[in-house]
Amino acid sequence: MGFFKSLSGRFLLLTILFVMLAEILIFVPSVARFRMTELQERLELAQLASLSVLATPDDMVAPELADELLDNAGVINIVLRRNEVRELIISKPMPAPVDETFDLRDASPMQLITDALRCLFAPDDRVIRIIGQPIKGAGLEIETVLYERPVKEAMRDYGLNILWLSALISIITAALLFFSVRGLLVRPITKVVDNMMSYRDDPADARRIIEPSSQIRELHEAEQALQDLQVALSQSLRQKARLAALGGAVARVSHDLRNILTTSQLLADRLEVSSDPVVARTAPKLLGALQRAVTLCESTLTFGKAEEPAPTFQKVVLRDIADEVLENDALRKTGDLVDFDRKVSPAITLVTDRDHLFRILTNLVRNARQAIEASKVAGTVTIRAEQIGEEIHIRVEDSGPGLPPRARDHLFRAFEGGARQGGTGLGLAISWELAHALGGTLELEATSQDGTCFLLVLPRKR
Template structure:
């Protein structure tokens, strides 16, 4: 029980209430001592007035009056005359005098603690003002033993009452904490455990219903996290299923493309000039398709094969990409431009770099076609001492807000209606495999521009792979 939140709260409440009562204990005892002494002065005054009223009181009655007042003698000053009214033998000398007329709170606290800690029975003189204007001054001598005993008895009763109050208070707070805090927390824990058993089940996502603001905020944060996790798990399942399906399709598609590749070998022997010009491009396209089918199973496992780095001519790759996209654009008013130094050679995987550029240019072409207006796609490149960079820019309508928010995320960052966003995700992975970066430089109503940065040193490859 003590290891639970409510159990520890019970103990802490009891301790804190007792500490508060201890802080009240000292002033209470000091006030009790003050009332005790003032009461002795009042009784002594009543006894002295009885004697003044009848001066024929015998010694036995005088002694009874003193015993009733709890003092040894009484001195009453009236009309500037100091008069010993009642007296009896004092067993020892007076050890201290206390004037109750001008005692400060600190003085009362100090005197009370000294008396409580001093077990010796002493004789003290106490001075005060008579009640009901019965004189100018009254003073008595008395023992401290009965005073200390009364103070101890009062203090013990105060501590016992404090203990009872603290236990009752702690018990009530214990029950309140269990009802207000512990029970809702256990409900959250039970919801978390139920969700952990089947995180794909959206019905197990917690529904925030706590009345306490902090607990409700915690439930809302947990519900948001569970919703995102369930969505991610479902997307992962879809990706896994897609990977299995694509792997099966790629197996049959590879066989078909292999057959088509055999036919293109014969087409290359044709004497037709147009066929001779287009046949190499057809062969390259089919070869790339076969290679892509062979690696699609690896991509289905969310992995890309490491790039086979070679020295490749960027202008030739860009030319192949533009020729393919120009054919796909057909008669639409889309112009293609390139500004690539003819001798610019990169250290990269030519096939993967072709896929990156083809994805970017294809997205740009589709974005321009969707507007129904003329447009231009431009590829430029350059280099410095550390980096090769390639810019792919278009004059399309720019990326929509959802595409910018989920850029490079598969099935979420599609730039066109019905798009899957796989092209950008694949391109980003391929560029990272080279140790480089694919970044969105700008996108607005005037167009979009992506930048590919490839390092000239191979030191960045391990970090990119990681």
């Protein structure tokens, strides 16, 4: 059965079916036509027989001769109308009443087909009458009665011949098609599929990239596209491997650097209690700088781990999370420059990862607060949310100084966008990745000296 699921198997089956169908479409009309010719022939024979009677002086022949003429023509009686009055009849006693009469003069093709089919399925011993036009204008009408059986047998033989022939033709056609489809389609496709599988097993092996070789245009194009894809993929895999190696090196350096720095921190701690006033004064700055360096190393290490745990989706009430974020961030405030505000309806719920959403909002709120604090002008950070269709639009707005150009140019790019003293430039990059992992987007909606607005769009359902 598996064979008929293959492309060539399907083709074989369909070809046999279609050829058979075509043959049947030819078979029926040609059998009808055969019957028509056969009956016409009988009429002509009957007419010939009647002509020999006409040759006698008074249109009369001895009964034995009449019988012989009728037997020769294979009919039971003949009626030939020469003109309105002259009518010639030769006949034998009728063996049985006539079962059906067929007039060949004005039969439509459809009629002939039905008659032929009915004849094939009728009982064998019917007696039929046929009426036709005499040939060569030898009279007005000729009519003859005969047994249907010989006609029917001839039709059967003819039909069987056609059937055998069609079977043979369909087998030959199907076989030819089968082999050409195998050669033209199946084999090249198998080749491409084999190549895909071998490439999948080891994409790093450049020898496994396909060489387009098909002579058929469509397949050649497919091979070409596959080749392009494989070349690009192999390249990016190589690049990825290189970047991973680089990342590994950076992680190792960061790790060792952090250890060195913590040791230096311990040593620097002692400087604070130095009796030298200059040393004691610069010590806090040195400690601050060291702390920032340690933080940078630690963030690099965290980012290097890269694989965030996959989100676990659950239904959350947005307002609860917003409140928690703001309360947490308020604890880190220095001074009283920043006010927090939250405009979120308690009715807004969404199915998302609570922890991811918390981290995104924390990053955005912290950035906004830090910007305001750095500007030394009082301001507000607002979380605002609305539901639009199946999406939740969450805005984190502030009245701060706006994004510095460096941050704007490298927005959402790890390590590159940081323009803040002590920042690593990772917060926005991580938030962007988290938002995408949740099926959402994060973008900078507006920024100017009057403030900044980040827009986080999340799907309401998973």
